[in-house]
Amino acid sequence: MLQRSRSYGSTARPRPVAFEEKDMTMAATPPLGSASMQGELWGVRARDYAEVQEPTFLPVYQSVLSRPEVAKANSVLDVGCGAGLAAQVFSKVIGHVAGVDATAPFIEIARRRGAGSDFRVAEMEALPYPDNSFDVVTGFNSFQYAASPVNALCEARRVVKTEGIIIIAVWGLPETCEAAGHLKALGSLMPPPPPGAPGPFALSDEIKLKALASEAGLVPSAIVDVACPWVYPDLDTALRGMLSAGPAERAIRTSGFERARDAVAAAIESYRTPSGYCLNNTFRYLVARS
Secondary structure (H helix, E strand, O other), rough: OOOOEEEEOOOOOOOOOOOOOOHOOOOOOOOOOOHHHHHHHHHOHHHHHHHHHHHHHHHHHHHHHHHHHOOOOOOOEHHHHOOOOHHHHHHOOHHHHHHOOHHHHHHHHHHHHHHOOOEOOOOOHHHOOOOOOOOEEEOOOHHHHHHOHHEEEEEEEHHHHEEEEEEEEEEEOOHHHOHHHHHHHHOOOOOOOOOOOOOOOOOOOOHHHHHHHHOOOOEEEEEEEEOOOOEEEEHHHHHHHOOHHHHHHHHHHOOOHHHHHHHHHHHHHHHHHOEEEEEEOOEEEEEEEO
């Protein structure tokens, strides 16, 4: 596994007032959340995502858990937890594991996978937990899809304990991700996004990633890059996985399933191997303190 860590000097700063202080015990409802934008799209092929695509992110989950400040934690909340695989990995070491996601079918799968874990359908901008509830808050490929990433990170900061850890995991730069080709192919089947709309690589640049964390009042400490290959035994399995994500569902609704399937198949043809398909990708995460 390729990992690269760097530390950045920074001084602590007061928490930003994202909500009125009198309402900080539980999150205020934001004017616009992410559930209405993302929840239903990701639920259409939730089982395919859970069985095929989510396991491709295992190297990232395992890398995060290997960090001493995470492994020694007593509690962790995974924001945008998907079908709960990261929570399942964490539960082997951490006693209290919770997860929230806007997609109800994901939460149903997560509950079946992780007996005893606390999984809830919720907005990432309005987390259903009191202040200072967790030692660690993680977000794997989730915060960049928030209606307001700053609000989502402010909520993460609200529920993490003082000096707690927040992990913001995102795609690496497009040139380090062979999966970028199939995302571009799907994008061609959708209407142009509105200005400022989030995308898969919205936070990939480390300067933007650190700046967003700082804007939410967090203190960036390290960025880690993780090699994360997507390996599939055959084309049908690859398509099940790649067409299970929310952006793929949006393309399907715009242009039809067959066009989306054909576009992805063409985009990954050059990654065919004697044993199936392999797309090499890099994902990165920022370790920040509250």
